[in-house]
Amino acid sequence: xxxxTQSPRHKVTETGTPVTLRCHxxxxxxxxYWYRQDPGHGLRxxxxxxxxxxxxxxxxxxxxxxxxxxxxxxxxTLESATSSQTSVYFCAISPSGVSYEQYFGPGxxxxxx
Amino acid sequence: xxxxxxxPQALSIQEGENATMNCSYKTSINNLQWYRQxxxxxxxxxxxxxxxxxxxxxxxxxxxxxxxxKSSSLLITASRAADTASYFCATDAxxxxxxxxxxxKGTKLSVIP
Numbered sequence: 001x002x003x004x005t006q007s008p009r010h011k012v013t014e015t016g017t018p019v020t021l022r023c024h025x026x027x028x029x030x031x032x033y034w035y036r037q038d039p040g041h042g043l044r045x046x047x048x049x050x051x052x053x054x055x056x057x058x059x060x061x062x063x064x065x066x067x068x069x070x071x072x073x074x075x076x077t078l079e080s081a082t083s084s085q086t087s088v089y090f091c092a093i094s095p096s097g098v099s100y101e102q103y104f105g106p107g108x109x110x111x112x113x
Numbered sequence: 114x115x116x117x118x119x120x121p122q123a124l125s126i127q128e129g130e131n132a133t134m135n136c137s138y139k140t141s142i143n144n145l146q147w148y149r150q151x152x153x154x155x156x157x158x159x160x161x162x163x164x165x166x167x168x169x170x171x172x173x174x175x176x177x178x179x180x181x182x183k184s185s186s187l188l189i190t191a192s193r194a195a196d197t198a199s200y201f202c203a204t205d206a207x208x209x210x211x212x213x214x215x216x217x218k219g220t221k222l223s224v225i226p
Contacts, residue, residue, distance in 0.1 A: 041218065042216050043156070044216075058213060100161070102156075102158065106154065
């Protein structure tokens with residue numbers, strides 16, 4: 001998976017609890033992305049980062065925040081998890097932005113009960 | 114709304130046959146990419162075609178792009194059981210400062226041995 005790890009790989013949490021997902025890369029790529037994948041919706045962009053401390057919203061950012069304090073780490077936080085945030089979350093990295101291929105992590109399956 | 118939409122949603126073929134998947138999109142693009150996802154795994158980049166290209170090959174893969182029709186096709190020749198996966202097209206938006214890829218919902222390909 002191109003030097004990308006995600007942790008945890010599986011998590012079950014209760015509604016209302018905070019959750020943080022971590023993406024770690026060893027490729028020193030500038031761009032990092034968080035997606036969620038749901039049946040019937042495909043892959044949708046939550047947030048992305050184009051550098052340390054530089055982030056922006058994607059298509060489905062409500063209820064999510066991100067932080068990137070180091071090149072290698074991109075954190076996705078659900079401040080107060082809801083059942084609608086049950087999904088598979090993928091991190092991706094890219095060396096040069098959207099006009100180049102993205103490399104995906106193995107995913108985190110999150111269940112909010 | 115989704116920028117790219119794949120067709121068909123599902124495709125089942127015999128090993129050795131060719132598989133063709135189509136992608137339509139709505140707005141002007143800089144490039145179009147195809148990805149594969151095996152069950153339970155992250156997406157893997159297959160091929161990128163730029164808006165000024167009409168056809169591109171990579172091994173058993175052939176991608177065409179028709180910008181006048183806003184459509185692309187992915188052809189997998191001489192399919193193998195290992196090609197069983199979901200295939201997604203992804204497009205960027207032809208606009209300054211856009212770092213986002215928009216994925217379609219995918220075509221699920223089953224190759225029967």
